[in-house]
Amino acid sequence: MVGSLNLTISLLEQTCVYLVIAHLLSRTRLFIPVMHVTIRLPHKVACYLIFSIFCIMGTYFGLRLDDSIANTRAIGAVLGGILGGPSVGFAVGLTGGLHRYSLGGSTDLACAISTVAEGLIGGAVHRYLIRRGKIDLLFQPVRVSAVTFVAEVVQMAIILLVARPLPVAVHVVQNVALPMWIANTLGAGLFMRILVDRRVMVEKQSSVFSAKALKIAARAEGVLRSGFNEENSARVARIIYEETGVGAVAITDREKLLAFIGIGDDHHLPGRPISSGQTLQAIAENQVMYADGNEVAYHCSISPNCRLGAALVIPLRGEGAHVVGTIKLYEPKTRLFSTINRTLGEGIARLLSAQILAGRYEQQMHRIEQQQQLLAQSEIKLLQAQVNPHFLFNALNTLSAVIRTEPELARQLVLNLSTFFRKNLKRPSDEACLADEIEHVNAYLQIELARFTGRLAVDIDVPPDLTHARLPTFSLQPIVENAIKHGTSRLIGDGRVRIAGRCDGSDLLLSVEDNAGLYQRQPGGDGLGMGLVDRRIRSRYGDGYGLDVECDPHVFTRVTLRVPLEELAA
Amino acid sequence: MIRTLIVDDEPRARTELANLLKGAGDVEVVGECANAIEAIGAINRLVPAVVFLDIQMPLISGLEMLSMLDPDRMPRIVFLTAYDDYAVQAFEEHAFDYLLKPTDPARLEKTLDRLRRDHAPQSVDVLGGGDLLRQIPCAGVNSIFLMKIGEIEYAASRLGGIYVIGADGQERFTELTLRTLEEKTPLVRCHRQHLVNTEHIKEIRFVDNGLAEIHTVSGQTVPVSRHYLGPLMARLGIS
Numbered sequence: 037m038v039g040s041l042n043l044t045i046s047l048l049e050q051t052c053v054y055l056v057i058a059h060l061l062s063r064t065r066l067f068i069p070v071m072h073v074t075i076r077l078p079h080k081v082a083c084y085l086i087f088s089i090f091c092i093m094g095t096y097f098g099l100r101l102d103d104s105i106a107n108t109r110a111i112g113a114v115l116g117g118i119l120g121g122p123s124v125g126f127a128v129g130l131t132g133g134l135h136r137y138s139l140g141g142s143t144d145l146a147c148a149i150s151t152v153a154e155g156l157i158g159g160a161v162h163r164y165l166i167r168r169g170k171i172d173l174l175f176q177p178v179r180v181s182a183v184t185f186v187a188e189v190v191q192m193a194i195i196l197l198v199a200r201p202l203p204v205a206v207h208v209v210q211n212v213a214l215p216m217w218i219a220n221t222l223g224a225g226l227f228m229r230i231l232v233d234r235r236v237m238v239e240k241q242s243s244v245f246s247a248k249a250l251k252i253a254a255r256a257e258g259v260l261r262s263g264f265n266e267e268n269s270a271r272v273a274r275i276i277y278e279e280t281g282v283g284a285v286a287i288t289d290r291e292k293l294l295a296f297i298g299i300g301d302d303h304h305l306p307g308r309p310i311s312s313g314q315t316l317q318a319i320a321e322n323q324v325m326y327a328d329g330n331e332v333a334y335h336c337s338i339s340p341n342c343r344l345g346a347a348l349v350i351p352l353r354g355e356g357a358h359v360v361g362t363i364k365l366y367e368p369k370t371r372l373f374s375t376i377n378r379t380l381g382e383g384i385a386r387l388l389s390a391q392i393l394a395g396r397y398e399q400q401m402h403r404i405e406q407q408q409q410l411l412a413q414s415e416i417k418l419l420q421a422q423v424n425p426h427f428l429f430n431a432l433n434t435l436s437a438v439i440r441t442e443p444e445l446a447r448q449l450v451l452n453l454s455t456f457f458r459k460n461l462k463r464p465s466d467e468a469c470l471a472d473e474i475e476h477v478n479a480y481l482q483i484e485l486a487r488f489t490g491r492l493a494v495d496i497d498v499p500p501d502l503t504h505a506r507l508p509t510f511s512l513q514p515i516v517e518n519a520i521k522h523g524t525s526r527l528i529g530d531g532r533v534r535i536a537g538r539c540d541g542s543d544l545l546l547s548v549e550d551n552a553g554l555y556q557r558q559p560g561g562d563g564l565g566m567g568l569v570d571r572r573i574r575s576r577y578g579d580g581y582g583l584d585v586e587c588d589p590h591v592f593t594r595v596t597l598r599v600p601l602e603e604l605a606a
Numbered sequence: 607m608i609r610t611l612i613v614d615d616e617p618r619a620r621t622e623l624a625n626l627l628k629g630a631g632d633v634e635v636v637g638e639c640a641n642a643i644e645a646i647g648a649i650n651r652l653v654p655a656v657v658f659l660d661i662q663m664p665l666i667s668g669l670e671m672l673s674m675l676d677p678d679r680m681p682r683i684v685f686l687t688a689y690d691d692y693a694v695q696a697f698e699e700h701a702f703d704y705l706l707k708p709t710d711p712a713r714l715e716k717t718l719d720r721l722r723r724d725h726a727p728q729s730v731d732v733l734g735g736g737d738l739l740r741q742i743p744c745a746g747v748n749s750i751f752l753m754k755i756g757e758i759e760y761a762a763s764r765l766g767g768i769y770v771i772g773a774d775g776q777e778r779f780t781e782l783t784l785r786t787l788e789e790k791t792p793l794v795r796c797h798r799q800h801l802v803n804t805e806h807i808k809e810i811r812f813v814d815n816g817l818a819e820i821h822t823v824s825g826q827t828v829p830v831s832r833h834y835l836g837p838l839m840a841r842l843g844i845s
Binding site for chain 2: 425426428429430432433434435436437438440441486487488489490491525526527528529
């Protein structure tokens with residue numbers, strides 16, 4: 037009994053060494069695959085290799101007793117089975133078993149068989165728990181201990197059954213059973229504990245990191261978008277300073293310091309030109325500069341009394357990875373940079389770079405949009421003010437032709453001309469009702485009809501209930517003028533123009549159709565008026581509205597104007 | 607009396623000018639035309655001394671029309687325009703007669719004075735009148751057909767007038783004279799009454815008495831007279 041106790045203590049000592057090795061290895065990448073239940077083949081192979089090594093190691097760390105070995109081989113086999121499943125358990129057991137068999141002794145065969153059995157027991161537990169969906173239970177150290185204990189009981193039974201002669205087997209079991217039960221049961225449980233602890237630590241670290249990164253991202257969202265300037269930089273620097281807990285945070289553009297928060301803000305003043313060599317180098321070479329305060333020290337270029345001793349300078353990149361500035365994290369001489377903050381710093385730099393880029397793009401788009409709107413407005417005004425001189429002089433010529441022979445027609449023409457000019461020159465608002473626009477067009481058409489007597493026919497078909505519909509002023513006339521100027525007036529034969537209005541759901545459709553079919557899409561040029569009308573309607577109501585042109589060459593051109601149907605408030 | 611033709615696509619504008627011209631006393635308006643095609647025919651038929659010609663007209667502008675006139679029977683031109691900075695500048699530069707619409711009777715009187723002293727036609731080449739034609743206006747029953755030069759196989763003078771014939775064999779009547787076509791297009795004279803498009807010649811077959819026949823790509827036959835055979839061969843680079 038005393039011998040058994042001594043053996044137990046000795047075997048536990050060996051187990052300690054074994055577990056220290058397991059602990060050290062658990063810190064390496066080797067152990068990543070076994071920290072989770074392994075399903076995919078490459079992970080199963082890794083699992084098999086690792087636990088086979090531990091299985092064999094268990095034999096080596098065992099204590100030779102006569103011709104048998106008190107060992108911790110079971111830990112490897114059972115854990116291999118529990119984490120890798122029956123196949124891995126069997127393979128680990130077989131490997132460990134064959135190794136044991138090669139060492140000989142009266143129990144060699146029995147030990148080999150029992151190691152395989154232990155692996156299979158671990159595998160059976162794995163399969164049972166996985167099928168029931170209780171994966172978490174696999175990682176419970178107590179459960180692993182219990183399974184190992186059972187496996188060891190089975191091993192002793194196998195030795196008694198297989199090893200011959202029987203008295204020798206009984207003797208061996210008497211000697212090693214207790215120490216091995218205790219050592220393996222404890223060892224397996226502790227081994228699992230090491231794995232679980234390691235896993236928890238890794239997850240905790242990454243969750244702390246993600247939480248910090250997400251919080252900074254959420255708080256800094258959109259700040260730099262509205263402009264990369266001192267005010268916004270100061271806000272962002274404060275957020276980073278508060279969230280990371282570094283000694284100080286600075287943001288610069290290419291020339292000067294934009295913001296500085298934290299230790300040393302008494303002499304690192306925003307607006308000062310950049311003086312730090314590391315920052316200048318980071319900007320010039322577009323790379324991260326790191327003075328860890330240990331191997332490379334950071335020396336403040338402004339004040340010799342500055343408490344800062346370590347700096348991380350990360351370039352902020354704009355269009356085409358061009359450096360637009362830097363973000364700098366500092367730690368005082370009394371502290372070193374945490375790895376988390378270093379990695380975080382680079383992530384923050386990427387986040388801010390993206391924001392600056394997005395901000396510049398948005399500003400540009402906004403400016404272009406504004407300019408286009410202004411341009412469209414002024415162009416329309418210009419177009420309104422500028423009456424086609426051909427039209428004007430031809431109208432006057434017609435007038436002079438009829439003034440003696442047809443005085444009544446001449447009077448009508450004068451009235452039409454004055455209506456046309458009044459509508460052209462001045463409108464109280466940007467919007468008019470359809471009746472107003474038709475009046476403008478009608479004045480124009482009456483003059484054209486007088487010019488092209490007999491060669492032009494006009495048909496206006498707009499239902500009375502649409503006459504109150506609203507549309508931008510000066511929308512219809514340019515289309516009608518186009519139909520005549522670039523359409524019917526180029527026909528040798530008779531020209532016809534038809535203006536029709538109708539509802540289409542909640543839209544007002546106005547179509548102007550001529551029988552010339554001479555429409556040609558011109559880049560700029562004569563289509564100027566129509567292009568402006570189209571652009572103005574689109575910028576006002578959206579891309580679903582505007583002008584649509586259909587043309588069947590030499591048969592017809594039909595321009596359809598679409599605006600939302602709205603009644604003009606009386 | 608100065609025989610005068612008015613060409614303008616606006617009926618009231620024609621009436622107005624005709625009324626103004628009547629007041630002059632020594633001007634006879636022999637016709638009014640609403641477009642260039644009518645005008646070419648009228649000029650060939652009526653042989654006016656002066657044409658008042660609107661620049662802006664459908665299909666063929668006044669300036670384009672000038673290239674289609676027979677150079678031998680070119681009348682004196684007075685341009686009419688309501689507004690055309692560019693053209694007016696060109697008229698001033700080359701001392702052409704022009705009138706702005708609406709027309710000031712005093713200004714018209716000055717123009718008529720010049721015409722009374724000298725109504726010899728000016729060369730309109732500087733205004734683009736010397737340019738080669740790209741297409742030939744052909745009059746249909748109710749339409750005008752613009753035939754591209756490249757599509758014409760040959761042109762023929764028949765009893766009814768001048769016809770251009772394409773690969774489809776259809777004869778299309780044109781107001782242009784053979785002389786105009788010969789001068790203003792790449793068509794080549796091969797017979798007193800025929801011009802041929804050398805691009806469409808497939809074969810020249812010699813017959814008796816130094817005469818020949820051209821067979822066109824589409825299989826039509828065009829006669830070649832003795833007089834024009836030599837120059838035609840020279841033109842084709844065959845000696």
